[in-house]
Amino acid sequence: MEPLIDIKNLCVDFELRSGTVRAVRDVSLTINKGERLGIVGESGAGKSVLGFSLINLISKPGKITGGEIIFNKQDIAKFKYDQMRKIRGNDISMIFQDPMMTLNPVLTIGTQMKETILAHMDVTDKEAEAICLDKLQKVYIPSPEKRLKQYPHEFSGGMRQRIVIAISLLTSPQLIIADEPTTALDVTIQAEIMDLLLELCKTENMGLILITHDLAVVSEVTQRIAVLYAGKIAELGDTEQIISNPQHPYTQGLLQALPQMADGEQRLNQIPGMMPSLLNMPMGCPFEPRCSESMEKCKTKIPTLTTLDNGTQVACFAREGGK
Amino acid sequence: MRSKWQRFKESYMLYNFLRDPVALISFTILAILFFSAFAAPIIAPHNPYDSTTIDIMDAQIPPAWEHHGDSKFLLGTDAQGRDILSTMLYGMRVSIIIGVGAVCLQAFIGIVVGLLSGYIRRLDNILMRIADVQLSFSTYMVAIFIGAIVQTAFGVAGYDKVAVPLIIVIIGLAEWPQYARTVRASVLAERKKEYVEAARVIGLSRVRIMWRHILPNTLSPVLVISTVQVANAIMSEAALSFLGLGMPVNKPSLGSLITAGFEYIFSGSWWITIFPGILLVTLILVINLLGDWVRDFLNPKLYKG
Amino acid sequence: MFAFTVKRILQAVMVMLIISFIGFAIKHNFGDPIRDLVGQRVTPAERAQMREKLGLNDPFMVQYVRFLGNAMHGDLGQSYFFKKPAAQVIIKKAPATLELVFCAAMIIVLLSVPLGIYAAIKPHSWFSRFVMGTSIVGVSMPVFLTAILLIYIFSVELHWLPSFGRGDTVRLFGWWDTGLLTWDGLKHLIMPSIALSSIMLPLFIRLIRSEMMEVLETEYVKYAWAKGVKPRRVWLVHAFKNTLLPVITVGGVQLGIMVAFTILTETVFQWQGMGSMFIESVERSDTSLMVAYLVFVGIIFVMVNTLVDIIYGLVNPTVRVAGRK
Numbered sequence: 040m041e042p043l044i045d046i047k048n049l050c051v052d053f054e055l056r057s058g059t060v061r062a063v064r065d066v067s068l069t070i071n072k073g074e075r076l077g078i079v080g081e082s083g084a085g086k087s088v089l090g091f092s093l094i095n096l097i098s099k100p101g102k103i104t105g106g107e108i109i110f111n112k113q114d115i116a117k118f119k120y121d122q123m124r125k126i127r128g129n130d131i132s133m134i135f136q137d138p139m140m141t142l143n144p145v146l147t148i149g150t151q152m153k154e155t156i157l158a159h160m161d162v163t164d165k166e167a168e169a170i171c172l173d174k175l176q177k178v179y180i181p182s183p184e185k186r187l188k189q190y191p192h193e194f195s196g197g198m199r200q201r202i203v204i205a206i207s208l209l210t211s212p213q214l215i216i217a218d219e220p221t222t223a224l225d226v227t228i229q230a231e232i233m234d235l236l237l238e239l240c241k242t243e244n245m246g247l248i249l250i251t252h253d254l255a256v257v258s259e260v261t262q263r264i265a266v267l268y269a270g271k272i273a274e275l276g277d278t279e280q281i282i283s284n285p286q287h288p289y290t291q292g293l294l295q296a297l298p299q300m301a302d303g304e305q306r307l308n309q310i311p312g313m314m315p316s317l318l319n320m321p322m323g324c325p326f327e328p329r330c331s332e333s334m335e336k337c338k339t340k341i342p343t344l345t346t347l348d349n350g351t352q353v354a355c356f357a358r359e360g361g362k
Numbered sequence: 363m364r365s366k367w368q369r370f371k372e373s374y375m376l377y378n379f380l381r382d383p384v385a386l387i388s389f390t391i392l393a394i395l396f397f398s399a400f401a402a403p404i405i406a407p408h409n410p411y412d413s414t415t416i417d418i419m420d421a422q423i424p425p426a427w428e429h430h431g432d433s434k435f436l437l438g439t440d441a442q443g444r445d446i447l448s449t450m451l452y453g454m455r456v457s458i459i460i461g462v463g464a465v466c467l468q469a470f471i472g473i474v475v476g477l478l479s480g481y482i483r484r485l486d487n488i489l490m491r492i493a494d495v496q497l498s499f500s501t502y503m504v505a506i507f508i509g510a511i512v513q514t515a516f517g518v519a520g521y522d523k524v525a526v527p528l529i530i531v532i533i534g535l536a537e538w539p540q541y542a543r544t545v546r547a548s549v550l551a552e553r554k555k556e557y558v559e560a561a562r563v564i565g566l567s568r569v570r571i572m573w574r575h576i577l578p579n580t581l582s583p584v585l586v587i588s589t590v591q592v593a594n595a596i597m598s599e600a601a602l603s604f605l606g607l608g609m610p611v612n613k614p615s616l617g618s619l620i621t622a623g624f625e626y627i628f629s630g631s632w633w634i635t636i637f638p639g640i641l642l643v644t645l646i647l648v649i650n651l652l653g654d655w656v657r658d659f660l661n662p663k664l665y666k667g
Numbered sequence: 668m669f670a671f672t673v674k675r676i677l678q679a680v681m682v683m684l685i686i687s688f689i690g691f692a693i694k695h696n697f698g699d700p701i702r703d704l705v706g707q708r709v710t711p712a713e714r715a716q717m718r719e720k721l722g723l724n725d726p727f728m729v730q731y732v733r734f735l736g737n738a739m740h741g742d743l744g745q746s747y748f749f750k751k752p753a754a755q756v757i758i759k760k761a762p763a764t765l766e767l768v769f770c771a772a773m774i775i776v777l778l779s780v781p782l783g784i785y786a787a788i789k790p791h792s793w794f795s796r797f798v799m800g801t802s803i804v805g806v807s808m809p810v811f812l813t814a815i816l817l818i819y820i821f822s823v824e825l826h827w828l829p830s831f832g833r834g835d836t837v838r839l840f841g842w843w844d845t846g847l848l849t850w851d852g853l854k855h856l857i858m859p860s861i862a863l864s865s866i867m868l869p870l871f872i873r874l875i876r877s878e879m880m881e882v883l884e885t886e887y888v889k890y891a892w893a894k895g896v897k898p899r900r901v902w903l904v905h906a907f908k909n910t911l912l913p914v915i916t917v918g919g920v921q922l923g924i925m926v927a928f929t930i931l932t933e934t935v936f937q938w939q940g941m942g943s944m945f946i947e948s949v950e951r952s953d954t955s956l957m958v959a960y961l962v963f964v965g966i967i968f969v970m971v972n973t974l975v976d977i978i979y980g981l982v983n984p985t986v987r988v989a990g991r992k
Contacts, residue, residue, distance in 0.1 A: 096893055128894035135893070140886035144985060145908045154904075155894045190984045206894065495682055498972055500923030503964075506930060510949040510957060514697050597809050601931055604811045605946055620812060624935070627819050628830075636819065639812050647807040654803070 042069040043214060043246045050105035051092050060317045062088045064270040075240060075247040077257035080267035081314055086250045090216045094127045129159040132207035133216045137223040138199035142191035148202055149187030155209050174205040178235060197228035214246040233260055254297060258282045266290050269314055269325035272344060276351030286353045288330045332357045378659060388651040395645055399455040406448035416443045422631045438633040449619055450638050456615040460529050461596040465588060467534030472541020480549025493539035505536035505598050509607035525609055533598050544587055548580035586660050589653030593646045600642060616642040675976050679969045686965035690958040691734045697954055743962060744955035753959035757941060762843045763833060764929050764940035770860035775868050783875025788902060802869035810928045814862035814935040821858060829855050831937040859936045863928055867921055874917055879910045912983055919975030926964055
């Protein structure tokens with residue numbers, strides 16, 4: 040089956056005064072139609088940059104400097120502005136993190152919804168409005184006709200995120216990229232929003248890329264996970280496999296760091312050290328300084344992804360024997 | 363321990379400064395202007411205020427490179443026979459003194475009011491109301507009004523002896539709200555920070571907290587507006603002088619020189635007003651450019667392109 | 668919205684009271700109402716009589732209240748120089764100033780908006796740099812100097828434009844003398860309007876540019892790009908509306924500076940408006956007229972500021988709701 044989106048050796052660089060920072064290093068991923076992939080990592084690992092690079096919306100001074108992104112048989116990484124614009128919000132929709140900041144405070148919800156439709160589809164205003172109402176109902180927002188005339192600040196955080204999800208559905212996209220969609224919301228609302236997203240992806244048969252640092256969320260919603268560390272993929276495989284049987288030392292550390300229900304008191308597990316500054320990357324494996332299994336080889340050579348028996352791919356010299 | 367001078371030489375600020383051509387050139391020009399102004403008694407070719415050296419027969423001579431020019435008077439003479447170059451240098455000195463003096467005064471008043479306002483809730487309302495009203499009228503307007511009142515109240519007699527301090531006071535009183543608001547905003551922001559709470563818990567008095575802890579942190583924004591305010595003060599003084607509410611004719615600033623020379627434009631003696639005009643604009647321009655650099659440097663996120 | 672408006676109006680009234688108080692204090696201490704009414708040649712006995720008749724020996728507050736009462740009826744005292752009621756003099760001169768301010772405002776709005784937006788969208792183009800460069804020079808030139816320069820270039824050297832006065836005017840509605848309807852009047856308006864706008868224009872260009880640049884960095888603008896909205900719409904609908912808000916606020920404040928500058932501009936161009944009238948009244952110690960100007964200008968300010976606040980409340984939907992609650 041042809042993948043929906045095929046990322047090959049993607050590199051994204053930021054030209055700073057103090058030097059060039061490579062935020063995404065040689066990342067290769069595929070997502071199939073209707074598949075849900077989670078991209079997991081700490082802050083600064085490059086997850087958001089990776090997400091934004093798919094629609095070429097990286098904040099300056101960032102640029103795609105290598106690799107390909109094959110979508111609908113074309114390399115959209117090389118697209119000019121007008122070509123890219125037709126894909127954004129149309130074939131690929133994006134959901135940002137904080138709905139309060141995402142919606143323009145001085146424009147009505149109706150305006151912000153209709154403009155998405157009118158930017159991509161040749162329909163009348165009335166038809167556009169009908170589509171908006173339909174999608175608002177799909178995200179379970181009551182009395183949608185009234186809502187169209189209201190402003191963002193008149194809604195609660197959860198409602199706003201639902202509206203943002205509704206906006207992302209307007210053009211029946213093939214892929215939704217959700218960048219930390221629940222981080223800015225209350226815990227109780229988080230679950231609702233994730234359930235909604237899951238349900239919609241199934242019923243509308245859309246692909247989903249869920250970018251988050253929250254392993255719990257990812258384990259419930261996604262089918263595959265890619266673990267990112269310092270701009271590189273450390274581990275890539277089925278969600279079930281990675282959660283129950285993590286291979287990369289970093290992934291193992293992440294899962295151990297989750298607080299467990301235990302008898303009696305226990306110290307929280309931590310991965311010692313910090314992610315290296317992207318300006319000052321170590322020569323070899325980026326995780327090596329914090330790794331308990333590091334070998335001499337790890338200090339000088341960068342591991343590439345190798346496939347293990349159970350289908351998971353790992354970038355680790357210590358696991359390469361497990362073929 | 364490196365000395366303060368060494369730390370300055372190695373500082374990021376100096377590094378940035380030396381690499382910005384606009385800042386460097388502006389600073390050099392400003393330094394030259396300042397120096398010329400204060401060295402006026404030494405370097406000016408004539409003393410325009412010594413009536414024994416002025417000859418009315420020298421009146422309205424064009425600049426040296428023009429047809430009827432005289433190399434003794436490089437930029438020409440005015441209607442009384444005074445050398446334009448010399449009057450410009452003395453005039454610039456007066457303008458600069460008033461500009462800097464007025465800013466010191468407004469900074470002083472503004473900082474005091476700002477500190478009190480930010481720290482003592484009860485005074486805040488009244489003081490800020492006054493500041494708001496003053497600001498909404500615009501400081502130029504207030505300066506003109508105060509100048510007008512002074513003029514009406516005391517007439518012009520005995521004016522020239524007290525002119526400079528008087529104008530400093532007028533502009534100082536007109537422009538303090540800007541400082542007060544800035545300082546107050548800083549104080550309100552700092553108050554919320556934990557080190558202030560810590561100081562209070564230790565039992566330091568309010569005054570001490572204000573003076574030793576909060577004040578140093580408000581100095582950065584004060585510095586940012588100070589450069590612009592000097593330019594503003596010089597402009598205000600020029601405006602006041604132009605309206606006849608500023609420096610008197612026998613001890614002029616650049617503003618009153620321009621005013622005095624204006625009528626002669628129509629009879630062809632353009633240099634009397636144009637040269638002081640160019641000097642005034644240059645002076646204000648370099649101060650503004652430096653002010654922009656200072657502001658860009660201290661607040662990069664707010665104003666950078 | 669209603670409560671919001673009422674609050675604003677109350678504040679306006681308070682400010683007017685303060686201004687009228689200051690104005691009256693000036694008049695009381697430095698003015699001479701008897702001279703204003705009957706001139707200098709009165710005997711001391713007649714003076715004392717008049718003082719009694721006019722109630723000038725009453726306590727300060729009583730006189731102040733009387734002053735307020737008179738002011739409500741449009742009586743702001745008598746101008747010594749013009750031998751007419753001060754209010755009348757001002758109203759006759761007001762159209763000249765208001766037209767000047769109007770033209771200058773037009774120039775500012777019509778130029779600063781497109782230039783500011785362009786400079787924000789393409790900050791590194793040579794045109795933007797040129798605009799910003801001239802802006803900072805413009806800000807550094809005092810208004811009267813710009814005026815003098817304009818006169819020198821266009822009147823004295825090129826003889827293209829007249830250098831003083833208003834030119835031919837047409838009387839509308841029986842009292843408003845307008846220069847906008849005659850070619851000659853318009854020619855006279857050109858340089859003063861340009862001079863008057865010369866400092867504010869660069870200020871607004873810089874303001875619009877910096878506000879817009881900030882807005883262009885916000886999450887919601889980024890989201891608009893992510894939705895694939897056409898660039899022109901992102902700039903003019905999403906970004907500009909948000910830029911407008913702080914610009915409106917600052918704009919209102921700048922009006923104060925504009926009025927101060929009319930005093931300077933009118934003096935240079937011998938423009939017979941309220942500004943030059945004010946300076947002349949200072950020179951002639953015509954306190955009634957001075958105070959009348961102060962009060963009149965105060966009214967204008969307060970009205971404009973209140974209006975600006977209300978407009979802001981209308982444009983910004985978040986404020987509206989707060990007022991409603």
